[in-house]
Amino acid sequence: MEQLLLSPSPRLSGTIRLPGSKSISNRTLLLAALAQGKTLVRELLDSDDIRHMLGALRLLGVTIEQVGDSRDFVVQGVGGAFPVKQAELFLGNAGTAFRPLTAALALMQGEYQLSGVARMHERPIGDLVDALRVAGADIRYLGNAGFPPLAIAPATIDAGRVIPVKGNVSSQFLTALLMALPLTSEAVTIEVVGELISKPYIEITLNLMARFGVKVERQGWQRFTIAAGQSYLSPGEIHVEGDASSASYFLAAGAIAGGPVRVEGVGRDSIQGDVKFADTLREMGATISMGDNWIEASAPAGGLKALDVDLNHIPDAAMTIAVAALAADGTTTIRNVESWRVKETDRLSAMATELRKVGATVEEGRDYIRITPPAALTPNAEIDTYDDHRMAMCFSLVALMGTPVVINDPKCVAKTFPDYFEVLASLTR
Numbered sequence: 373m374e375q376l377l378l379s380p381s382p383r384l385s386g387t388i389r390l391p392g393s394k395s396i397s398n399r400t401l402l403l404a405a406l407a408q409g410k411t412l413v414r415e416l417l418d419s420d421d422i423r424h425m426l427g428a429l430r431l432l433g434v435t436i437e438q439v440g441d442s443r444d445f446v447v448q449g450v451g452g453a454f455p456v457k458q459a460e461l462f463l464g465n466a467g468t469a470f471r472p473l474t475a476a477l478a479l480m481q482g483e484y485q486l487s488g489v490a491r492m493h494e495r496p497i498g499d500l501v502d503a504l505r506v507a508g509a510d511i512r513y514l515g516n517a518g519f520p521p522l523a524i525a526p527a528t529i530d531a532g533r534v535i536p537v538k539g540n541v542s543s544q545f546l547t548a549l550l551m552a553l554p555l556t557s558e559a560v561t562i563e564v565v566g567e568l569i570s571k572p573y574i575e576i577t578l579n580l581m582a583r584f585g586v587k588v589e590r591q592g593w594q595r596f597t598i599a600a601g602q603s604y605l606s607p608g609e610i611h612v613e614g615d616a617s618s619a620s621y622f623l624a625a626g627a628i629a630g631g632p633v634r635v636e637g638v639g640r641d642s643i644q645g646d647v648k649f650a651d652t653l654r655e656m657g658a659t660i661s662m663g664d665n666w667i668e669a670s671a672p673a674g675g676l677k678a679l680d681v682d683l684n685h686i687p688d689a690a691m692t693i694a695v696a697a698l699a700a701d702g703t704t705t706i707r708n709v710e711s712w713r714v715k716e717t718d719r720l721s722a723m724a725t726e727l728r729k730v731g732a733t734v735e736e737g738r739d740y741i742r743i744t745p746p747a748a749l750t751p752n753a754e755i756d757t758y759d760d761h762r763m764a765m766c767f768s769l770v771a772l773m774g775t776p777v778v779i780n781d782p783k784c785v786a787k788t789f790p791d792y793f794e795v796l797a798s799l800t801r
């Protein structure tokens with residue numbers, strides 16, 4: 373197994389340009405593929421999750437051309453129905469490809485199979501399948517009930533009734549229904565049953581759908597209605613913002629190791645909920661400034677303050693807070709993150725295990741984690757990353773606390789940020 377030794381660099385400053393947002397890249401590709409007309413998608417993320425969506429859309433008969441060797445792509449929309457009616461799709465561990473494609477393909481009157489890596493087959497999808505079945509979809513589990521892989525067959529779809537969906541395991545199920553159901557051209561009502569987690573991701577979905585011409589009326593987070601007769605129409609061009617979750621590692625770096633560290637590509641104008649990570653960092657005492665398209669963080673003179681916070685709205689960037697907590701002045705509690713258990717790995721358990729390796733005292737609850745930093749961090753801890761890009765990226769912050777750290781299998785960052793460690797090394801020590 374490959375290992376990366378990060379030597380201590382207790383001072384860090386500089387500016388980096390963020391890679392494109394994963395959430396915006398994959399939503400935009402799907403909407404552009406389904407729309408009528410041609411869309412120029414600018415600054416698409418280059419990573420495994422996006423390659424899975426691109427590969428699947430091409431197999432489904434969508435023409436997508438890269439502009440030279442840029443990250444700009446021209447997508448020829450199919451106007452509502454994929455031309456290929458039989459396909460086997462492998463989608464790695466990309467939730468933002470798997471869930472929305474399941475919903476779209478369930479309406480396509482074709483024979484499709486969707487599978488992923490072993491971990492994807494442990495990530496729940498039953499709530500989405502149940503909702504699609506209410507609309508008449510024919511979806512079968514090929515392995516364990518409630519989990520991928522899936523087989524989809526042609527079916528009579530009737531989206532005219534209220535479609536209930538549970539939202540307490542993943543918001544991606546609601547996102548998938550919202551993006552797919554306008555394809556029926558019927559009037560659609562989706563009702564969230566119980567609690568909805570990760571709400572800001574729904575805002576990203578609604579924002580992008582609106583840019584492709586489909587308006588959703590909503591009553592709070594409970595009821596979403598789409599009037600009949602709407603269909604996706606290309607806006608011509610979409611620019612993908614920088615990834616706000618990827619920004620979190622660099623902003624935390626500035627807050628821990630002096631700074632200022634500036635990220636370019638997201639700011640006040642962002643549609644991503646994870647820009648709110650900057651607010652949490654500010655509550656920890658960091659100095660934050662923000663422009664329309666950049667954010668900058670510096671360390672407070674007296675060090676970071678410990679917090680007790682609910683981070684349900686920023687589940688991905690919340691992991692960065694868990695590791696930044698090692699540099700805080702007391703015990704930090706991160707609450708309401710039970711969804712960590714069903715992501716790339718069981719992140720509550722993985723985070724607790726690895727934080728203990730650097731000497732922290734950690735309490736792991738069903739839906740929270742409580743972290744007390746040690747008097748001195750343990751040097752050269754070998755951090756396992758569980759094929760989870762965010763485990764690898766967050767634990768790089770330990771080196772900025774003056775302690776060398778070893779990251780096992782660093783290439784797992786390829787899911788969303790293949791050159792993460794090179795970009796981190798480009799900051800001035």
Ligand SMILES: O=C(O)C1=C[C@@H](OP(=O)(O)O)[C@@H](O)[C@H](O)C1
Nearest residue numbers: 395468542543544570573687711
């Ligand atoms: O819709 C999206 O783009 C995402 C939603 C979130 O998942 P959950 O809704 O499962 O929390 C987030 O963790 C994931 O990385 C991306």
Ligand SMILES: C=C(OP(=O)(O)O)C(=O)O
Nearest residue numbers: 465466467468688715716
């Ligand atoms: C949870 C994540 O990914 P996915 O889109 O596969 O759910 C993540 O990127 O942290």
